[in-house]
Amino acid sequence: MPELVADLRVIDADTHMTERHDLFTERAPKGYEDRVPHVEKVDGVDMWVIEGTTFGKAGSGGTIDHAGKKHPFRASQGGSWGIDDVHPAAWDPEVRLRLMDELGVHAQVVYPNAIGLGGHNLVNSVADPTLLRLCVELYNDAMAEVQADSGNRLLPMPIMPAWDIDGCVREARRCAEMGMRGVNMTAHPQDSGSPDLGDRAWDPFWEVCAGMELPVHFHIGASQTALSYFGTTYWPSQDDYVKPAIGGASLFLNNSQVLLNSAYSGMFDRHPELKMVSVESGIGWVPFMLEAMDYELEENAPEWFDKLQKRPSEYFRDNWFATFWFEKGNGDLQHLIDTVGEGNVMFETDFPHPTSLHPNPLEIVREQVSALRPETQVKVMGGNAAKLYRI
Template sequence: MAALAEGIRVVDADTHMTERHDLFTERAPKGYEDRVPHVEKVDGVDMWVIEGNTFGRAGSGGTIDRDGKKHPWRDSQGGSWTIHDGHDAAWDPETRLRFMDEIGVHAQVVFPNSIGLGGQNLVNSVSDPTLLRLCIELYNDAMAEVQAESDNRLLPMPIMPAWDIDGCVREARRCAEMGMRGVNMTAHPQDSGSPDLGDRAWDPFWEVCAGLKLPVHFHIGASQTSLSFFGTTYWPSQDEYVKPAIGGASLFLNNSQVLLNSAYSGMFDRHPELKMVSVESGIGWVPFMLEAMDYELEENAPEWFDKLQKRPSEYFRDHWYATFWFENGRGDLQHLIDQVGEGNVMFETDFPHPTSLHPSPLELVSEKISTLRPETQVKVMGGNAAELYRLW
């Protein structure tokens, strides 16, 4: 195994925590115990239920079994696995911390599973706004406890009530008061009735996130719109085990739309301290998209191009981060990272999902990471994340 540069403390910028079955019920106020999300057997299968509606299997949330062996998605997370068939580190914070010590990772950023990567499954299942707000607060309270009890080694990103801009402002402030280090936002708030992210109506939210140093995270698949291809419109001709690979690869490019909307909207001129993160999207598409953003806007809307204080591509350098894990830049990872910006890239493992670098993530990437300049290694493997999340 090739040696990494000295002084690296690895920060994993994308992992997932499977929701425990009692996550909501153990915190529910009196009178809401049966109304908040809970697990029931439906036709013999553990299902998440709220207000009589199911919103997904209460399964493993991952593809790694209790013995640490990785399985195909179709047989595990997408099959019949329950939460107890998967690795305990997928849902138990104490086991997760021991697992991190074993693989040499100091801290991990954490995103949801069953409730939706951006919390969208809750929004689609609940019509009562009071109950919906309570569910989001209960989830975020639980994640704040995980962060505190881990001594900031686990950094769950709280979900936002995307249907309510004022509610997002309040919840972001509340989460910052609990010590949380960012927010998790859906890519398509218009799915729940709000304006799209480029609308100036979101300016109060951006102002709060910038002022409180809360980077806004957009995980791939964090909306119903972005998930429309995954699991619903596979080409029928493809094998059942190939279809998840199609869905997974298709999801990686979703966030290019969020990048476009943010850069063209002028939001960064109005909020120069605002930071955003494209999670689990990889970085290979970024150089082309930066070129395309500049070219297309200048060609099609030259007056708007001139109104912006910077070229669209420059907004990525100053405001965006992206995560990578299996890419090698077709043999020249340093060149790819230089094109994206070594200050804009963070490492991830995606534990415990199908594309995760399991079982030994640092061993799997050490050879290609060792080809990077030492200062680049330090930044992308932990330094950029440590600065963004105020870790040390």
């Protein structure tokens, strides 16, 4: 049987934490207890409510039951499941740490669920800027506590107030001072009224993130624009259980747009130490996109191509990371990783979501990962993440 490198320290670069129902209310300042996000029964279903507006079901945020069995999305997270139905490791950090020990995972990077994968659900539900800022800070404070209590084994990525560039600068600094190891950004801040990510108006934010060693993370589906793919590709002819597979697969290429915008914008010439991460997108699309980036820009905008200090594809090598989990690289994962860059790839499990590698992630990837060179295994399965997140 193929073997993984001995004493491999595995770091899982993409997991999710279901928001506890009291996450915001237990930290709310006096007078805001009923205004911050809280859970109410609406037609018998637990719903997240803020300022009298519902912004999503207070559901399970996962497909793993208490016995550790994974269920289809439609029968669990996308069905009737509430937070009591999902495995406690989905929402309880102490249980999560015990599960990580059982699975042989040293550390995990953590993303939200109900508030939006990039925190974008909040801005669509709140008009009061003071309340909106408070919600962001309460969530990030809670996640900073999770990180500290875990001894830096759980690394939640704090959400940024993408509707306010100056607010992003302040919040990034505040989160860095709390010891957090990156930031979680929506892919389309223009959905919230801000300029797109390639606009120079974002330079103060990139400067802070680069200077304070805060890699900027873009999870697939981290905006309303990105999620439109998930809903509009549900062809009526397809079975209800097939539709989530169509939507899920449609999301994987979203981040190619962020990569293009960042590379073409020249932001990395101005901020060469800035790091970005494409989360839960896989890596198989990267080699083609790197070729396409170079070809299309030189073909269509040769003068702009010459203004950049590097070929667009080189910015991926120097400034970007991507995560993989189930890919086999058409039987040659080593070749795929070499093409992407063995220093640019991190391992993920996506626990407890429907595409996760549960119940035994290391066994599931053992065959393809053990065929990698030992030095590649060390980098991809944990070494790259350890360096990026200062573990």
